[in-house]
Amino acid sequence: MSERVIDAGGVRLCTESFGERAAPPILLVMGTGASMLWWEEGFCxxxxxxxxxxxxxxHRDTGRSVTYGAGRPGYTGADLVEDAVAVLDAHGIPAAHVVGVSAGGALAQLAALRHPDRVLSLVLISTSPAVRGDRELPPPTAEFMNFVASAQADWSQTDSVVDHLVDYARVLAGGRRPFDEAAVRDLVRRDVERADDFAAVRNHDVLPDGEPSRAPVSSIAAPTLVIHGTADPMFPLGHGRALAEEIPAARLLPLEGAGHGLDRADWTTVVHAVLAHTAAPGQGGNPGAGTRR
Known part of the structure; x- marks a missing residue:
């Protein structure tokens, strides 16, 4: 394991790697607003x-990567897609299996559309089609929307921010499983204390999309595995089903009772599925692990 700061076209990004460089590469793309710590070390x-x-x-404005002035990010969502490619460049990786969660799943889809030669396969967790068509998708739950509308935090006070993010994580968990508040609180506090400027993460709330993709997700050629919790309050399961139906030959792996994100209780299942999906043909596992739609 080694943490490394890279220069991505004049942009400082903090990266960390695990395992042998000669092994098949996996790039983990977290959702906007979240640092790499949310890909927990044990999972990696x-x-x-x-x-x-x-x-x-x-990502920019998270952790130890570059930060910008409050409300003035100076970059777009499209730049975050290019950042993922820049991370591969800095590590000397021509192409990788890309695993994205939440908005990171949308970034992964856009990377596959814009740079198909850099994406060996996709694993999309708790996410939604990055390019919306005419399909009707289920809205977030009322509990999720009520929290977003009413929650407040004093971003100058660490304890207030930690309490707010723990409460948010509780809502995202979906309510069908026990919520490990102690573990989440520890992760959130480490994330807040590690960041160069944690308040900068709010820039992701005002981030413009940048140049939109003109290609539909149905044109994604990379083998794709969709993993989605059945109790996801932000993107209900219909979002995962839409991805599995629209991306050619994609597979859907539902996680019963799981909410939004990657629950520790699902690590073994998800790791097994990702390893199978990213295995070279004939080297074990079903590269399309999961159930079709």
Whole structure:
């Protein structure tokens, strides 16, 4: 494991790798507003122990990557897609298996559309089609929307921010499983204390999309595995089904009772599925692990 700050076209990004460089590479793309710590070390190590070279990184305005003035990010969502490619460049990786969660799943889709030669396969967790068509998708739950509308935090006070983010994580968990508040609180506090300027993460709330993709997700050629919790309050399961139906030959792996994100209780299932999906043909596992639609 080694943390490394890279120069991505004049932009400072903090990355960390696990495993042997000669192993098949996996790039982990977290959702906007979240640093690489949300790809927890134990999960990364499980993938590395399965024979993969794993890279996680901090988005701009998170963790130890570059930060911008409050309300003035100076970059777009499209730039975050290019950042993912820049991370591969900095590590000397021509192409990788890309695993994205939440908005990171949308970034992964856009990377596959814009740079198909850099994406060996996709794993899309708790996300939605990055390019919306005419399909009707289910809205977030009322509980999620009520929290977003009413929640407040004093971003100058660490304890207030931690309490707010723990409450948000509780809502995202979906309510069908026990919520490990102690573990989440520890992760949130480490994330807040590690960041160069944690308040800068709010720039992601005002981030413009940048140049939109003109290609539909149905034109994604990379083998795709969709993993989605059945209790996701932000993107209900219909979003995962839409991806599995629209991306050619994609597979859907539902996680019963799981909410939004990657629950520790699902690590073994998800790691097994990712390792199978990213295995070279004939080297074990079903590269399309999961159930069709």
């Amino acid at each position: 190590r499980m993938l590395a122990e399965g024979g993969r070279f794993v890279i996680r990184y901090d």
